[in-house]
Amino acid sequence: MPGRDRRRAEPAGLYDRGAAGNERLPSEGGRGGGMKSFDVVIVGAGPAGMAAAAETSQAGLSTLVLDEQTRPGGQIYRDVEASDAARRRILGPDYDTGAELAAALRASNAEYVPGAVVWNIDGGKRIDYSAGGNSHSVSANSLVVATGAIERPTPMPGWTLPGVTSVGAVQILLKTSGIVMEDVVLVGSGPLLWLAATQLIAACRSCSRRRES
Structure with missing residues (x-):
């Protein structure tokens, strides 16, 4: 989106919310321009979502992570990547471990789309979501809903x-x-x-x- 921080260097498969308009989101990468399919789609990049993504990608499964926030962490580890040492000391050692989960997600082969709002999942595991001002669709063999608590x-x-x-x-x-x-x-x-x-x-x-x- 306009005004966001410019895209920083990241491993292949990571998508920044402020990426340039020519960046290809997963739904645009299927054969013949059709809907792309993943072994696993994970909704949510909190503790459970990050851990699941690291495990599934390590097992060789194509993985997509969709999360509404601009950075991984969820509510428990909110903004852990941007927190400094002083704030981590205040929030405690458990909060600090969230940085390890976020790093594992970043280092994995999972495709991670921040700023993604999932608005529909049908019985055939088709996932519709909005990101970058547009709607996108992907399909999944398996679906992990890791949206946490409210x-x-x-x-x-x-x-x-x-x-x-x-x-x-x-x-x-x-x-x-x-x-x-x-x-x-x-x-x-x-x-x-x-x-x-x-x-x-x-x-x-x-x-x-x-x-x-």
Whole structure:
């Protein structure tokens, strides 16, 4: 898309969302210009999708990975390729392992299409998706749906007021921009809240050390 970072050097089979218009997406590469077929199509490039792609391509299966985000990682390892050492220390060692999965995906023979929105899958394993402002179609012998989970906050009085947000959004701000929300009150007792609390405490300590120095 216009305005995106220019395509950087990548192994064959990787497609950047901001690639030039003459780049051939998988759906344009079949025989006679027809629909291309893969042994495995993976929807989602989070932890499960990245691991699956590395395994299937290593087994010699033609693999296509479609993901809505601009970089691999999913929600758990969001923006892990762009995070620096300081942010990885704040987010913890488990987050850091996401970089290894992303590197394995990049080094594999899997074709990876970021910025791809899958909008239809039929009974014959035909996958229709949008990428680069156009619709594309591929077929698969096997399909792996690795779209992960979705946050479902509990509605309560006042939950739509300014300054009230979900813990997932708080994590996204921290992972993508290094933004730390101050004077935070976490409501709930799920595992994600405990993880976010630990990460926010670590981030605040890091901010305090920088201010003192």
